[in-house]
Amino acid sequence: MRRELLMGVAFIAFGIVLFVGFFYAAIVSKLLPPYENRFLSAIQNDRYYCLLVPLTLPVIIVAVYLHWLSMKMFKHA
Template identity: 85%
Template sequence: MHFLREDLVGSVFIAFGVTLFVGFFYAAVVSKLLPPYENSLFAAIQNDWYYCLLVPLTLPVIIVAVYLHWLSMKMFKHA
């Protein structure tokens, strides 16, 4: 019965990841395509350009950081 708890934890992580993905996708893409909102919260999400570009632009930074980490470990190993 211990495996049921692990399945539940895994399902919660997957549901959380899917929820975050849908939220960020809405903020970055879908909200820009919809007509202007009357609600101030949705209007703020629609007019925001910082956070909708932050997530995609994080990917190149992560790639450079991983490469530099790999390079520094190679240099340390062969020094």
């Protein structure tokens, strides 16, 4: 039981870290003044990766629906 709890907490922490990082790259960095650091400046000027995750969500929804539909058709064929 202890190991499962530890893995669950690790997954939640990993998800929170990814969410905060994405939120910073997609929204917060665009609102801040320009950076001197090249890495942070590249994140701030990015126009591709900041939209990649939000636009992936509709594609996942369609894929899940098509998977569900195909399984229903297979079961009732």
